[in-house]
Amino acid sequence: MGILEQFEQWLVNYWPSWAAYLVPPLVAFAILSTFILVVVMAFIYIERRGIGRFQVRLGPNRAGPFGVLQPVADAIKVLIKEDIIPAKGDRWVHWLAPIIAFIPALMIFAVIPFGHGAIFADLNIGILYIIAISSLGIIGVFMAGWGSNNKYSLVSAMRTVAQMISYEIPLVLSIIGVLIITGSLSMVSIVEGQHVPFLLLQPLGFLIFFLAAAAEINRTPFDLLEAESEIVAGYHIEYSGMKFGLFYLGEYTHAFAISAIVAILFLGGWSGPFLPPALWFLIKVFSVFIVLFWLRSTLPRLRVDQLMGFAWKCLFPLALINIFITGIEAIIWPNFPWQLLILNILIAALLIVLWSGFFRVAGERVSFERYGRGIAKGLALTFRHLFRHPITVQYPEQRLTPSRRFRGNLLVWDVERCNGCRACARMCPISIIDIETARGDKGLVVERLEIDFGRCMFCGLCVEACPVEALFMSRDYEKASYRRELLVMKKEQFVAAEKRPSAYAYPELEAEMPPQTLLAPPKGGR
Amino acid sequence: MLENFGYIGIFLIAALGFAISTITLPILLRRFHIVPKKPNPVKSSTYECGMDTVGKSRVQFNFRYYFYALLFVVFDIQVVFLYPWAVALGELKLFGFLEMLAFFSILIVGFLYAWRKGVLEWK
Amino acid sequence: METGIAISFWILAAVTIASALAVVLFRNIFHAALFLVLCFFTIAGIFVILSADFLAAAQVLIYVGAIAVLIIFAIMLTRETQRGSPSGRLRLPALMVGLLFLATMVFIVVSTDWQVITEIPDQPTTSAIAQALFSGEEGFVLPFEIAAALLLAAIIGAIVLVRER
Numbered sequence: 001m002g003i004l005e006q007f008e009q010w011l012v013n014y015w016p017s018w019a020a021y022l023v024p025p026l027v028a029f030a031i032l033s034t035f036i037l038v039v040v041m042a043f044i045y046i047e048r049r050g051i052g053r054f055q056v057r058l059g060p061n062r063a064g065p066f067g068v069l070q071p072v073a074d075a076i077k078v079l080i081k082e083d084i085i086p087a088k089g090d091r092w093v094h095w096l097a098p099i100i101a102f103i104p105a106l107m108i109f110a111v112i113p114f115g116h117g118a119i120f121a122d123l124n125i126g127i128l129y130i131i132a133i134s135s136l137g138i139i140g141v142f143m144a145g146w147g148s149n150n151k152y153s154l155v156s157a158m159r160t161v162a163q164m165i166s167y168e169i170p171l172v173l174s175i176i177g178v179l180i181i182t183g184s185l186s187m188v189s190i191v192e193g194q195h196v197p198f199l200l201l202q203p204l205g206f207l208i209f210f211l212a213a214a215a216e217i218n219r220t221p222f223d224l225l226e227a228e229s230e231i232v233a234g235y236h237i238e239y240s241g242m243k244f245g246l247f248y249l250g251e252y253t254h255a256f257a258i259s260a261i262v263a264i265l266f267l268g269g270w271s272g273p274f275l276p277p278a279l280w281f282l283i284k285v286f287s288v289f290i291v292l293f294w295l296r297s298t299l300p301r302l303r304v305d306q307l308m309g310f311a312w313k314c315l316f317p318l319a320l321i322n323i324f325i326t327g328i329e330a331i332i333w334p335n336f337p338w339q340l341l342i343l344n345i346l347i348a349a350l351l352i353v354l355w356s357g358f359f360r361v362a363g364e365r366v367s368f369e370r371y372g373r374g375i376a377k378g379l380a381l382t383f384r385h386l387f388r389h390p391i392t393v394q395y396p397e398q399r400l401t402p403s404r405r406f407r408g409n410l411l412v413w414d415v416e417r418c419n420g421c422r423a424c425a426r427m428c429p430i431s432i433i434d435i436e437t438a439r440g441d442k443g444l445v446v447e448r449l450e451i452d453f454g455r456c457m458f459c460g461l462c463v464e465a466c467p468v469e470a471l472f473m474s475r476d477y478e479k480a481s482y483r484r485e486l487l488v489m490k491k492e493q494f495v496a497a498e499k500r501p502s503a504y505a506y507p508e509l510e511a512e513m514p515p516q517t518l519l520a521p522p523k524g525g526r
Numbered sequence: 527m528l529e530n531f532g533y534i535g536i537f538l539i540a541a542l543g544f545a546i547s548t549i550t551l552p553i554l555l556r557r558f559h560i561v562p563k564k565p566n567p568v569k570s571s572t573y574e575c576g577m578d579t580v581g582k583s584r585v586q587f588n589f590r591y592y593f594y595a596l597l598f599v600v601f602d603i604q605v606v607f608l609y610p611w612a613v614a615l616g617e618l619k620l621f622g623f624l625e626m627l628a629f630f631s632i633l634i635v636g637f638l639y640a641w642r643k644g645v646l647e648w649k
Numbered sequence: 650m651e652t653g654i655a656i657s658f659w660i661l662a663a664v665t666i667a668s669a670l671a672v673v674l675f676r677n678i679f680h681a682a683l684f685l686v687l688c689f690f691t692i693a694g695i696f697v698i699l700s701a702d703f704l705a706a707a708q709v710l711i712y713v714g715a716i717a718v719l720i721i722f723a724i725m726l727t728r729e730t731q732r733g734s735p736s737g738r739l740r741l742p743a744l745m746v747g748l749l750f751l752a753t754m755v756f757i758v759v760s761t762d763w764q765v766i767t768e769i770p771d772q773p774t775t776s777a778i779a780q781a782l783f784s785g786e787e788g789f790v791l792p793f794e795i796a797a798a799l800l801l802a803a804i805i806g807a808i809v810l811v812r813e814r
Contacts, residue, residue: 079552082563082564093680098549106545122530123702128706132710135714139683139686139718139721158722165598165715179613180615184775246549304648308648320630323612327623527772532653592722592726599711599803600804610782614780618779622779622784
């Protein structure tokens, strides 16, 4: 008896039957969508902090204590930004696309069980409903690309759709192994049928599903078509404000949905020894998500032909072979004893190693030794990074020490030593040094000195040219200003400035400089 | 069972309402002057990394996309046949397995032909 | 419950017919394709009302997920989609053939003796469909394999179109 039916039975005593039918799902939707939003915000936060730590840097930590309010700040920013509509774009299509891209991600949660009977609607076709609804999101991508009147947006939308449909086939095929063992499509019976988690009974199915699902939601390493360095946000280039916010939210909601599906299909859903079932479910979902962004922070992107080749030549045949092997096992041993997991793991390992021999992308063989070991070493490296002290600092409060021979943004002028020879002005390749001298009692005296640091390229020729060693590069690097005029330094500013010379061209000064921060070995060695 | 689908229908309507209200919320905020609205022709023009657009907006595309979509249709139909088969494999036993094997091999012939002819590559 | 089913049926039927009309009458092909997607979706809703949940999911999966995508790709491969279909001299004959076809279908629907089943199909429907399709004695094994041959023909046709000489 699901929660909604129980609620309805209780309400029938007080209200007419149609109200008792309509009110529980609305209340449940309100609670569920709030929960989803909160978890999605938690996901955004732990992803950004987590990727930061995997890459030895601090994540966002300014908005709120430890940066916890960062997703809230993002949401507010996205709400109050101006909504720019492209001029010749198709207005209705442009407007509807984010809605159609977001709704399938939310609809998946209608059949996800969070505990015993804690499910919105226990459909008999649970997992098939999820697959069907996900294919609706593809239309949203098309609409976004078309409605923007931008040819790069259109190209990216077409390629994204091609990627999504190519990875959808291995996705749906890898679930069939689970279905053969369970014998029913309903999500609740899949969880209840897992005496041994299907991760162990279907290792190949799990791997294929995980990779295909990561590609469906366009996450690195499969996010060629919406990454900023590649095609500047792809099919959502022309979206700003809350419409982009819906795309962004939809992406993370879909990631949450995928993690939940993996937890249900392969990790055992809500089952676990001591803690309450909902807590076990959340722990499993978060661990799947952590693995997802661990992969994101480690692996580089696949190129588009590698992307398609991987889907059609590697994942799809492996999924088919997985179905056959599970089918044969179902016929020979209909009860699926747990000993089968050893056989399955062996077959999976063998297939992965052998299949990489068949798999050629752009004429180059994907050898398991090179790529498998490479990926494993990369993942181990980013895992070790979690335990290192981050090398970025909280900028205005802590500063890094630049190198000893740093070519800083300002010159240090020693007034006593200068003899007014103007060698620096003559040496400067872009003539930014402006000197006027006058005859004083002991030779030439500099009356006016102006250097335009907006154009200085730190070549250091002036420092090397000075015969009396009166010019030094400095260790300052924080000289940005709002107006160009303020970047021109005059003689009085040179005289009054705090002198922090660097050892560029003067190696004898190196001994008294502090060592550079970034090159220091991490504490505890490598 | 129909009650469950009724719940799904209500969920769909509620989700639509939620999504539409999140999009129309900035319109409300525009009334309160929290959200700016200053359209100008440069902002509404097409984005091409800061340059003016070169070429038409609709580009002639590769046949490759159409081929992938067609392949997807065929294997999607195969998947729709596979789902009931997988669920009922316990009752269908060996005969059902061999039946599906025959279905598969016919389609795999097509797939392998496509692979050998090199049309699965992305150019 | 009954009124709920009746209300949803009428709404879905109205939306289906309206979107089907929109597919035919709109000038912009992309909008017509989007209304086609809506039409498929509401037909899936009608399947649900008939308690055919597996068929509804299969309808969404194949029609919306695959065939609509195929149609939209086909639209994007053709140029000059803004103008819509050109009107020609064949409008009047086309209208007459369409009306003739409509009359034939209405006659068939009205004069057939439909067998109405009042009980709900077996739950869950998926394994019942599997038994009906694949089992040895009363199954449809041969049509199933012939469908495979049809799909193979489709793949080979597509390969012939796409491969380079």
